Amino acid sequence: MHSTPPNALDQLAKHGLYDPQHETDNCGFGMMVNVDDKPSHELVQRSIEALIRLEHRGAVAADGKSGDGCGLLLRMPEVFFRSIAKQENISLFEHFATGIMFIHPDKLKASQQLIESLLTDTPFEFSAWRTVPTDANAIGQYAHNSLPAIVQLFVNLPKAMPTAEAETRLYILRRQIEKALVDDPAFFIPSFSTQTICYKGLVTPEHIADFYLDLKNPEMASSICVFHQRFSTNTLPQWRLAQPFRYIAHNGEINTLRGNLNWAQAREKQFSSEFLNNIEEILPIVNAEGSDSQSLDNMVEALVRLADMPLYKAVRILIPPAWQNIKQMDSKLRAFYHYHAIHQESWDGPAGLVMTDGRYAVCTLDRNGLRPARWILTKENHLIVASEIGVYDCDPSNIAAKGRIGSGEMLAVDVKKGEILSSTDINDRLKTQQPYRKWLNEHLRSIKSRLTDYRFLESTIDPDKIDIYKKMFNITNEENEKVISVLAKQGKEAIGSMGDDCPLAILSHKIRPLYDYFRQYFAQVTNPPIDSLRESLVMSLETYFGQEENCYSESAIDARATMVSSPVLSCSKFDAVLNLEEDGFRHEYIDLNYPESMPWQTSLKKITDKAVRAIKSGKAILLLSDKNIRKGCLPVHALLATGAVHQHLLSIGLRAKANILLETATARDPHHFAALIAFGATAIFPYLAYACINHRFNMTNASSGKLYTLRKQYRTGINVGLFKVLSKMGISTIASYRASQLYEAIGLNPEVINLCFTGTTSRLKGIGFKTLQAEQSQLAKLAWRASQPIEQGGRLQYSFTGEYHAYNPDVVTALLRATKTGKQKDYDEYKAFVNQRPIAMLRDMFGLVSKPIALEQVEAVEKIYPRFDSAAMSLGALSPEAHEALAVAMNRLGARSNSGEGGENPLRYKTEANSKIKQVASGRFGVTAAYLVSAQIIQIKMAQGAKPGEGGQLPGHKVDEFIAGLRYSRPGIALISPPPHHDIYSIEDLAQLIYDLKQVNEHARIAVKLVSKPGVGTIAAGVAKAGADMITISGHDGGTGASPLTSTNNAGGPWELGLSEAHQVLMANGLRNRICLQADGGLKTGLDVVKAAILGADSFGFGTAPMIAEGCKYLRVCHLNNCATGVATQDETLRKNNFIGTPERVTNYFQFVAIEVRECLAQIGAKNINDVIGRVDLLEKLPAQSPKQSLIDLSAIIDGYAQFNGEIQHCTNNAPFDNASSVLMKQILNDVIPCVTDNKTAEFSYPLKNTDRSIAARLAGRIATLKGLAGIQQHPITLQFTGVAGQSFGVWNLAGMHLRLEGEANDYVGKGMNGGKITIYPSPEQDLPSNETPIMGNACLYGATGGEVFAAGKAGERFAVRNSGAIAVLEGVGDHCCEYMTDGTVLVLGETGRNFGAGMTGGLAYVLDMNREFVDRFNTESVLIDRLQAQNMEAYSNHLQSLIETYVEQTHSSWGQEILDDYYHYLSYFWLVRPIASRIDELIQNIKEPL
């Protein structure tokens, strides 16, 4: 295949951009328990079978055999081991423990001796080593290369030792062994216990029993088996990182890991054990080197072993459900969570967990329910929980109960007592353990704001000095007007358009705020962002002050804390905090102003020393303040001070003793606050922002009431912004975000990182304290000079004295001229403005070498055009004229245009105006089978450069009738796409979506759009393994859409970094040649293209430049609909009179670029683009143009390429990679397609199992190709299935396709369906009440635009999310039903979860609420509810009745029949749910009747 050595990644870690800390994994998981604790071999066997059934959730390496890892964690098979002991002459006492150990083969003997010697000081008695029997033929080459020696240690226990003591002692011993063998990177102890044993490795599920021969032994019998299989993002995973760990198997990702590790370190010394002299012996408690899952396992273990908590309690504390905003939660239970939240931030992120300690077998989901878990209980009392239903074949008549674990719920089995514990049972145990409510009442105080509090409104700084402060802290008029004032006036952030075209802070010639050197992290592929807009109930900013005692021993005193609702303090709250006078709350004032001559390292040392002294004298709040500015002194930057204090306290073990409170002028926008908190701040008082508001609005004589409101709105705006920063990383609570360090530094020197931001990624190095201080000194000089006016700004819009803009007026006017005239000399002028600009982007630091060849030798422009794509810009953002002209131009060139996420007029599909790239984004606007089959490339937008971690926005005034029609939404109503794709919460979900898309359109290549950030290479590798054909790496400097300003300017990195990382990691994994890599972001000229190619791109995306070719003047008002050039507006006058774009102008542009590409290639002596990909030797570093630039170290970008010299570094695979053919699919096509072509009605039947995924999508695709969107309405086909359907049953379904399923289904039923009918009903043999039994999984009907679903049972979370036309009837739903629905009808004949109808703007729902709980469950901000009995509701009542009739006809549901039988009785329990803006008399007119 190729010659990349297996250690290519290690090389990259040393010399390139790859960092193993970014490795992530997702997976399939489950557990099987015999509730009566009857061990059996069958249970082990069937667990392995289940694991095999989940194989599509794992991944296989390029060798085709090495899995990413799987494993089993079993309740100790005692009988088996006694039998083994007998055979092998091993002495086992009545109580024994055994452990499996991975040891480097070369170090085996020495390590064993060392372990034995460590045993001598313990009460345990060494018995024997056993070589675990394995068969190396069962693993692949990669796995083989790193195969450790796998040995088993047996020790005997003293007779009287209680289990808990034995386990804790074994834990301590294990920690000591681990510390002693820390030098062996292969060393790992999968389990060492009296209760459990773990078999795991880099093996695929179907081979695990071939590898571990023990598992095949019929005597191997257990009553609990936890199983897991991994889908890791790279292809060289490690043995020790296979799951399960010692207690848990984790499907998910801990987004807050760095913060959790920080806090674990801060608190670890509070642990103690009676079996241990000194806790230091086993520190660190949590291993930061492994994976996030492993760290979580360590933390769970510490709570269980050292804080003596039951397993389920430890996990509930670490991963609590949402409780802050759940009004109706039991008060004692809320007290339990509240009490623990004071000292334990949650380990936040998508999580499904299965675990066991040998007695309890537990499964739980995180608060967002972002992982599926379904369970069945058989009549033999076997409980099976897994990611999917159908992994355990079971006669329907043998099922005693079925269920689904909901968001934040837990299910446990105590095999000792033979009990199954529901969430409620567990909660009841937790809440009664201690008098938490009482403790909180006595010790927790909360600082509340009064209804109106006009105190403290005067500015806390002298109004005469405000200009000095503004200059000292670099506030420009622009920031004051366009950021701070907008927050105060609107209570939310300002929106901007057209991305960020300014240089990175380190490249800038201006003095930029320190915050500008930090880029926010965001969730992408392996974890989802949260929709903080519509799922706000999981979010909380609650913040606590106070010194921590030993929080691991529960006592009243640990409830002592002071709470504020947000870390953004008002004057009065700040005052209240400073007036806390009791022990544990007193504060120390620490001035951040130090003499100008003192180096900042020294100042920071003084600050940290002062903090330490303060803590030692009993102070608990460190007030760091930069307010006392004075001549001759400089304020040390609050972020540096925060970081330095936090890191120092952490390193000396005092961090938990104090809170860092900031009084700072530097915090103005949400990004500033978020950064301070992420690096350790507890709360912030932004005095200068308040002063600016006072100053700004006093001029118009604001009354105190108005001023109060403005300041309050400012805080609201910051809070909303904080929610967004958190949610884009998938984090729910500020406590978990605090100290999480979720930033990449760009342009900071290691000296700064090490002292203040330890562990933060900073790949380019850059400025140190000296420069930072010199810049502050410069600001101070101007600040004290009265004649110096406040700077105007120029960061957000061009200003002559402000920041450089890549699309400045020179560039734009020159490009407009060149594309209009089509004259080379005009393009040359444009080219000069761009290619000779001052260094503004990283690529500008490189030039091309000169070793010219003749131009004729270079490939023709026609060969180059197919590498050009226009970037995704939706119809809606662009006017139809602009969108279409772009498509025509690209098609004429043989390049491609991208539809963007707003759908496309079907009339364009088969014409010159068809967009060859069709985008699938989270809003799923107009994504139908017909849309998808019209594509050559289907692009899944995971993130966009202008606002990664957020969804696209289309303001209401741009949604006219036409746009609304394409998007299946309502005119005039703003469309904000959800931050996550609700069918992609993990990498295996992405693999499933890719599978769905390849099913519907087997000819399309699937592209995934990512945004540059550290770790994007690892994600790209995962995406490649998920079956994608193309990856786009977007940079922050692109972007055309509307976006909040702080998102545009502070999230996402430059594509140069992302592209080179992706290229290098894909090369190292042997995946590069199967995937096409695209660079996108601010590309303007042929030189840009060639540099991108050299850094690794096969293909190139252009957004802004072709828009300018169409007449756009870069006015950045796209979000206002008043684009004066008619490009980005739906206003008819402007479109008709002012749009000047033509396809010719666009083709002019691309012709010029291609010509220039040829010239550049000739200059560097290359005949074609493929030859330059990865050839960084063709670049030469240009001299820096500023002292700051000269500190940049580009070796991280450049050095990683060297090892691939001579290898093929471009995509060689032009055909789509097909992982999606299945036997059943072919069978269906063979049967049905003739009927379709002959216009015949027919019926076929097939059996199904859970591995049959995306059923009938291929058929839908074929029908869409043959018949278009109308499908086969006139001659319907019925497909009758029996069994358990895999994921995405009925995806992309079309009119005339009737799918009937007897049995049940998994996630994503009816996703993206546009027509037809899906009917699901349980097997007649199953005797469970349908309105209490799940029949399908999560996110069903996501993005549906039409059709009908009837399902006799309950669905999971987010049913009908983004439904824009389908009709559905079912008997129960989970949380967030009808989320962001814009049309269609949903009838729920039973219980619903929380947050029903969030963001719903169209359509309607009916809910049968027998328990009268619905009033607490719907989203009051979005929907209204009405009863149906009133006279004027008769039409609705009739509609409801006929829906139920149809439903019963389809499903024969007995519950449905029961309702019909007593309709007027049940009618009084129904609610009509409708969008808040709707009118009852109009709603009915829009209802579609089922066909």
Place this chain on the structure above:
Amino acid sequence: MSDDKHFNFLNVPREVQKTQTGPKRIANFREVYKPLKEIEASQQASRCIDCGNPYCEWKCPVHNHIPAWIKLLQKGRLFEAAELSHQTNSLPEVCGRICPQDRLCEGACTMNNDFGAVTIGSIEKYITDTAFELGWMPDVSGIKKVNKRVAVIGSGPAGLGCADILVRNGVAVDVYDKSPEIGGLLTFGIPNFKLEKEVIEKRRKVFKHMGIKFKLNTEVGKDILLPELLEKYDAIFLGMGTYTAITGDLPGLDLKNVHTGLDYLVSVNRFQLHYQDSAIDTKNERVVVLGAGDTAMDCNRTALRQGAEKVTCIHRGAMNSLRGSNRDFMNAQDEGTHFMWRLQALELVGKHGKVTGVRVGELKNSEIIQGSEKVIPVDRVIVSFGFAPSPAPWFVENNIGITKNGLIQAQSSRRLRGQTANEQIFAGGDMVRGSDLVVTAVFDGRNAAESILKYLEVGD
């Protein structure tokens, strides 16, 4: 949809109001453009969409923060607008009146081609005029004296720009001018109907309030010698303009009733300001103005206002090749100027030493068409072909380098822009760059002031 305020550029037409129609307004010398009323100002301001690439600011020679002060005006924050407007320009009310906006800010305005540019000039004028009316003055209360003294020679736009920046930085500034009033050409060159003299008077008061001292009627090199100034001051700024008329060596220039454009305008202005008892008077005369720059237009229009019988403006080029302000040309035409294009003046002919005609020939491709020559009868000729430098004799003796064209050599580097070979002396405006716009002179003066501050180490 389009009734929201973001669409005002569509819904509100661009409007620039003149007092009267052309033929009527030549009855007097009052300013031609009507000041905006408050409501008009705010409506016109609302047409600005505050776009992300303010082409107006980009094209403006002093890079006024135009969208920002327009926005402030719109919000009724007039004084802040005035403050901001003064941050980049020392004479905004002057520039608002006489800048050729159609070639600069308004010409570049996003709205210009399709919707009519935002009326930036009138708004600029409105802001400062109105702020002054309401009692606003630049705030100089926080300025600390720095114990440095600078002499500014010439009180034209460059000198005033320079003095403005210096005084705001605590430097003591004396401005020397040979004339009895400040402003240079602003006062004595530009006619009242473009810039009323009260404007300069007001400006003088404002500058005096800010602490600038004016030493008028004092000609350097005559009334006071440069070495004395060099002794007395830490630095000197020269902003003396270019006054030598270009005449193209036309035969007959020495005839009576032949004037240079500037002489003519100065004469009229001085008369109107009562510095002299009479002026060159064209009443009832047939006047020919040669040249078609801004000064030529001023001459045309002045002559019309004086009651000339016929004013003919003769230009070598075609109508579409005018280099000056299109607005001034249109006004001149409106007011009754008779334009003759593609004509080359060959000779001034006279009788009894007095001019009686201009012999002209028609041009085609820069060649005189044979047989096209004719004589246009005149009573008076005004030659307005532009200006050349007028270096003072004392430049060389004080080590101030000049180019072969007579322009002062000054540094163009970023560090000390405007510094001459004599490091204590700085220069800017027309005498460095050659005859140009008022606004560019202001820009130079301000830049030179920044250099002087650096040179004097003020504020370091």
